Amino acid sequence: MREKAGNAAAVIAPDVPVGRLALLYACLFFELGINLPFFPLWLKAQSLDSDSIGIVLAAPLLIRIVANPTVGAFADRSGRIAVVLTLCAVLVAAGTGLLTMTNGFWPILLVVVAIAAAQGPLIALTDTMTLRRLARTVRPELTYGRIRLWGSLGFAAASLVAGWSLEWFSAASIIVLLLASAIVTAVAAAGCMTVASRHTDAGEQGDSWPAHPLYLAGAIAGAALVQASHAGFYGFGALHWQAAGISGIMMGGLWSLGVLSEVALFACLGYRMNGAGSAAGLLVAAAAAALLRWGAMAQDPGLSTLICLQLMHGMTFGATHLGSIFLLAGLAPGRMQASAQAWLAGGWAGLMAILMTLSGRLYESWGEEIYLVMAAAAAMGLLLLLPVACGLRRAAAPPCPQMR
Numbered sequence: 001m002r003e004k005a006g007n008a009a010a011v012i013a014p015d016v017p018v019g020r021l022a023l024l025y026a027c028l029f030f031e032l033g034i035n036l037p038f039f040p041l042w043l044k045a046q047s048l049d050s051d052s053i054g055i056v057l058a059a060p061l062l063i064r065i066v067a068n069p070t071v072g073a074f075a076d077r078s079g080r081i082a083v084v085l086t087l088c089a090v091l092v093a094a095g096t097g098l099l100t101m102t103n104g105f106w107p108i109l110l111v112v113v114a115i116a117a118a119q120g121p122l123i124a125l126t127d128t129m130t131l132r133r134l135a136r137t138v139r140p141e142l143t144y145g146r147i148r149l150w151g152s153l154g155f156a157a158a159s160l161v162a163g164w165s166l167e168w169f170s171a172a173s174i175i176v177l178l179l180a181s182a183i184v185t186a187v188a189a190a191g192c193m194t195v196a197s198r199h200t201d202a203g204e205q206g207d208s209w210p211a212h213p214l215y216l217a218g219a220i221a222g223a224a225l226v227q228a229s230h231a232g233f234y235g236f237g238a239l240h241w242q243a244a245g246i247s248g249i250m251m252g253g254l255w256s257l258g259v260l261s262e263v264a265l266f267a268c269l270g271y272r273m274n275g276a277g278s279a280a281g282l283l284v285a286a287a288a289a290a291l292l293r294w295g296a297m298a299q300d301p302g303l304s305t306l307i308c309l310q311l312m313h314g315m316t317f318g319a320t321h322l323g324s325i326f327l328l329a330g331l332a333p334g335r336m337q338a339s340a341q342a343w344l345a346g347g348w349a350g351l352m353a354i355l356m357t358l359s360g361r362l363y364e365s366w367g368e369e370i371y372l373v374m375a376a377a378a379a380m381g382l383l384l385l386l387p388v389a390c391g392l393r394r395a396a397a398p399p400c401p402q403m404r
Contacts, residue, residue, distance in 0.1 A: 037251065222388065225377050225384065
């Protein structure tokens with residue numbers, strides 16, 4: 001079966017150079033490193049209030065509930081993952097260019113939603129293409145981590161660049177940086193396209209349903225909740241820090257510190273992860289770390305504690321991401337790889353939309369206590385992931401010898 005999957009991977013995703021995949025991750029997450037921390041500041045500069053900012057940040061996440069699985073299923077059927085990825089990246093660049101000329105709540109909302117429909121599937125498609133590229137390697141977890149860490153480095157660099165630009169320029173510089181990074185991302189995606197024919201391996205056609213559908217559903221829902229628990233931090237972390245008097249450069253440094261903890265995790269954790277059971281255990285640890293992190297953030301900690309909590313980002317985000325993609329890769333059959341990753345991306349996007357909207361409603365009155373809601377989401381994710389990890393551990397355990 002493993003040999004068959006490897007042969008199929010060779011048809012679906014030929015040997016894209018690892019350097020090109022690393023560059024693509026760096027570009028994707030450079031754009032994300034501008035968007036997540038600093039796009040709310042641009043929205044505030046457009047005279048949007050906290051409620052409106054919450055809606056603008058949440059609405060594109062809702063569209064991804066439909067867009068991500070639809071695009072993922074199309075990519076699985078066509079086998080041309082790199083082509084679909086490049087088309088989405090080009091549409092994101094075009095939409096971001098339009099956003100530079102947009103003003104007012106409703107026009108901004110409509111353009112952001114249109115961008116999100118194309119942007120949502122990008123990371124899931126890139127992960128699927130990379131996993132298929134690494135299907136024949138001895139330790140794909142370790143190799144993936146060393147490719148993916150370039151995305152984290154790109155995010156950290158973007159946070160520093162955007163924080164510096166806020167010190168020297170207006171918030172309008174954020175949208176300019178977003179446009180430039182979107183164009184470069186589209187070019188990097190095009191560099192991963194190949195002339196390979198579409199997938200025609202009939203041997204994998206019957207492999208169309210997961211062997212453990214309940215485990216797959218529980219893994220998707222649990223990991224989605226843990227990732228979505230970052231909503232309050234992504235949407236209002238920078239705004240709260242700004243209100244507390246933290247400078248743009250310091251905010252960029254805090255974000256970069258968190259992402260650098262991801263780099264360390266991606267570089268080293270592959271040595272400790274081997275198989276779906278190990279990935280499920282990592283997800284449980286990540287959910288517990290998220291519960292602890294958001295509970296502490298709700299106490300409005302000082303700068304020294306914030307530094308420590310940012311170092312936990314490698315676990316709450318990085319370990320969740322790494323554990324979830326390899327758990328889904330182990331539970332989903334070959335013909336559902338892109339779809340499974342897209343379901344996860346769509347699931348956490350939808351949950352994050354709900355939590356982002358709720359954060360926007362509550363932030364004015366609750367302030368930092370919105371992190372209690374995020375802690376509750378992480379706790380629910382932990383409760384869903386525990387039976388998956390325990391079930392996989394039992395399934396992997398050798399049977400006890402019979403007593404005679």
